[in-house]
Amino acid sequence: MQALIELLAGFIALLATAALAQFGVDLNSAPRPDREIHRVSDCPEAPTQALLTTQQDHKC
Secondary structure (H helix, E strand, O other): OHHHHHHHHHHHHHHHHHHHHOOOOOOOOOOOOOOOOOOOOOOOOOOOHHHHOOOOOOOO
16 A cells, blocks of 8 residues: 555656646756855056056045
């Protein structure tokens, strides 16, 4: 009796997987890798000493 129940459960799972596959659902998909984080700044780096001698206003 237990084997019959397991056979029916497996058959139902097979039918459910086939039905979901028609809609593009994959239950055994590989996990996606974590996204990389890139830090950016809104302002350019501080000007060098040679650039400080000119009259430039560096507001950020």
